[in-house]
Amino acid sequence: MGSILSVEQVRKLQETKEVQFVDCRFNLQEPLEGREQFKEAHLPGAIYFDLENDLSKEADSIGGRHPFPDKEVFVHKLEQYGITRETTLIAYDNPKSPIASRFFWLMKVLGHKEVYILDGGFRAWESMGYPTTNKLPKQEASSYEVDLQHDWVATQEEVRSSIENLDVAIVDARNFERYAGWKEPIDKKTGHIPSAANYEWTKVFNTQGFWKGKRELQDLFSPLNEMESFIVYCGSGVTAAPLAVSLREANFPEVKLYVGSWSDWISNDRNPVHVIPDA
Template sequence: MMKNIVSVDWLYENLENENVIPVDCRFYLDNKDQGQEEYHDAHIPGAHYADLEKHLSGTVHEHGGRHPLPELNQFVNFLESIGVDETKTVVAYDAQNTAMAARLWWMLKYLGHEKAYVLDGGFQAWEKKNYPLTEKLPETEKTTFNPDIQYDMVADLNEVKDATENDDIVLVDARDEARYLGKTEPIDPKAGHIPSALNRFFMENIEQGQWVSSSQLKERFEELTDKPVINYCGSGVTACVNVLALDEIGKKSKLYIGSWSDWSSYDENQVETERK
């Protein structure tokens, strides 16, 4: 068991533990109902479903990005409805190389909930072991969740602007190289990246569906460990995977929630297309 990551074997052995709550975060941007449909077809026993856009995001406006945080009370109500309080261990999983699960992990940490983990290998690793699946929806008693907001986990637009002109703060872009370099942009209004940002594609934390070792993560992020880091991606989802990876090696970092979808919504914001 790593700091933030549990194996499918560990979850299987703890399925009957009433203090362990699996949460299915499967979500597909190109078919927004598919994840929930898959959940209803088959999920890990005891798992609740968390929808990226219904539960883990708020209302989209002109600025603020494609997946802004939901209203705090709404998210707290959701957690309470699935039985999460300070005594519960939450294990988030998806079928998207931890992208959606890491968003839930990050949001729980942001609310001060320490017992938050992601499932190594996700739904695919569970299936590969032929561990049990069910259509049955879990029964849960509503609880009370008391948030303790960790405001220092978030970077706002002004902090990001300052970072573009400050060599002592590192911006890290979690998108793939083609989007980072502005060669393609399938979603947002501008192509490229925030000036001064480095590229660390979130998928490179994963090999053949499993998380790489802590030593590999240390090597990958070695040059970032002595400076403050602000992570971003397209809309504040896949960057959570890099936040988790850094936390795994003992490095606290911030998330720019609006990410590129917020940055690129302002005409005056500069864009780069060259590798730093």
């Protein structure tokens, strides 16, 4: 079983074990929207994790716009919700699932085994007529044992040392205009990390917002077949997560997420950037 589960696969899984749904809906333009949606309706028993309050720590001069949260703070929240290493977690979002993918990745960094992403998110579940609720679950506190997996995360130093390594693919998940340096609506510098290939993160989904199958993903990433490892980044480590998940789903080896991403990279004036001349 892969990391991406359809609604029917989740329903079948529920026949054999208890699952904990994790609602990760979030709108970068309207930060309170996801929490309000959760209050209105969510999957039964779901708990809510907020991108900026739970899945990130406050931005600083380094680390990018959405640094990973402090481990102790994040683990404490897991424990408040009664989550243990044995809990089967299913994260969901809106279609295309960038925040659910970030939650998935963060849990993998902590060493969690049973964590999945619901394909199509809340809308897919609702459209099939399965129940939702606005009731909040009652949870008993737990103890969570961390087993850090450093091979899921790349540091700025590792990215810098990989620029000229022909065995490492650095992959930029932003759209081509931002990658090329022709348009930058958020960050202070334009361009991309030298040697990075551009695979816009939305390309791993079909037109309905569902994840493409393994064979389609393997075809998409086929130009990278000879690479031995991968470092994926975006603007701030959010939309890169679905791309990193997709590379793992397609059985590519040693995929790491550069969490600080472009917003962290450009905070260091010593780091080189590359811009494609506008034709």
